[in-house]
Amino acid sequence: MKCSWGTVVVLPLFLGAALSNGVSYIRILEGEDATVSGDFETYSLSMLRCASVCTQHPTCVVWAWDSFGASCRVYTLLWPTDTVTSAPPSLRTYGDVGGYFLLRPSSSSTWTEAQQHCADENGIIAFVGFEKMKLLMQSMRSSAAWVGLHRDHVTGLWKDQLGNVPQDVYWGSGFPGSGSYAYYVVGVLYSALGDFHSDMGILCAYA
Structure with a gap:
């Protein structure tokens, strides 16, 4: 949805x-x-x-x-x-939600599959500032979502889908650790070690 x-x-x-x-x-x-x-x-x-x-x-x-x-x-x-x-x-x-939308897939998805779900809606998996993220999540009554941050294993930096390194990223206690993919849960970010299945929403931006 x-x-x-x-x-x-x-x-x-x-x-x-x-x-x-x-x-x-x-x-x-x-x-x-x-x-x-x-x-x-x-x-x-x-x-x-x-x-x-x-x-x-x-x-x-x-x-x-x-x-x-x-x-x-x-x-x-x-x-x-x-x-x-x-x-x-x-x-x-x-x-101010322009340019972004949330997907609620009918079944659980991995972060890689989440990328494709966004692409199917003419978008890309996205990351946005925390106030706007909270606004989007409240609007959809959703507490968790895959977001468009992944670790660049060459540089070790966390980047969005456009290759940018976002500033002021608030990780949960003990994170990001050695994770590779990011997801949001009620106000903070967490990282996943692997590309696991989850029934979380997906944050997308119009391409």
Whole structure:
């Protein structure tokens, strides 16, 4: 199963998404009477201004706007959980998830098979910053996923699928050790010694 987001359109013409300072925010959790779980600051702002405040905050990847009372939530830190928070129908949640999607395969897969699952959806297995990763995982109610990091056994460095060496990677205690493939579980990364089967989700990026 592939996660799906609301239609990407531009405010103020439509209300499916908000474009602020070059960041496109897409409506998530639509029709679920829920929003993300995390720490937030509350403001009395218009919808478009709410998006702008999030864009200016260094750790904000998601915001929510309540049409009842024009109340704005700017999330400064998402919790490492796959549980979302109940919210009134008037609260609309928008996240910076553009370019990425999660797959939930019908059966378990290895990291190598996960690569192919992404390719089948015209994508590549991906790695993304932790706030956006938490946003994606909450949106899909998923606690674990294969991600696009692997060890280069020539250099010993961990690289993504484009050959880049990501910065600020937060490994679980005792990791990465001698593992070769990376997976994410509620807020931290772990490494697998071998290419084992797992029923985890898969983080992909559009190629």
